[in-house]
Amino acid sequence: MVGPPERRHHRTRQRREVLDLLAATDEFISAKQVHTRLRERGSTIGLTTVYRTVQALAEAGEVDTLRLGTGEQHYRRCRDDHHHHHLTCRHCARTVEVTGPAVEAWARQVAAAHGYAEVNHTLELFGTCADCRPAAG
Structure with missing residues (x-):
């Protein structure tokens, strides 16, 4: 039996390189930063491949994404495999993983009230x- 489409993907060298880098990084970083850090490690991976890879990893649920105020998408391999949210400092980008049982209950309640199911x-x-x-004064 084949798994759900979002979990079906190949373990390419590029995917492993990106996952390894993100696993060793505590903060959310952009695809450009992923590319730069991989190149510093001696990787030959191209920027376009990095963009495709981080997007595929995000769609597969293997990395979390965060859209900062600039609109740029940032990526991180989180330590928690369960559903969680992020509290991010707008100055230094330090990020804390948080759970929100009240938010989860509210989302289920709103979905049910409108006849929705399988809501994320x-x-x-x-x-x-x-x-x-x-420092922020």
Whole structure:
């Protein structure tokens, strides 16, 4: 039996390189940053391939994505395989993984009230972390 379409993908060298890099990185980074860091490691992977790879990994649920205020998509391999959200500092981009049982219950309630099923959602929280608060004034 073949798995769901989002889980069917090939384990190419490029995919392994991107996953390994993201697993070793704590913060969310852009595809351009992924490319630069891979090149610094001696990889020959092209920028277009990096863009395609991070998008495929995001669609497969293997990496989380975060759209920053600039509109640019950033990627991270999260430590938590369960559904969670991110609280990100708008100054230094430090990110904390958080769960939100109340948000999950609310999403189910809203979906049911409107006759929807199989609903998913994203929630992005931005603020100023304790380290940046004094500098942010």
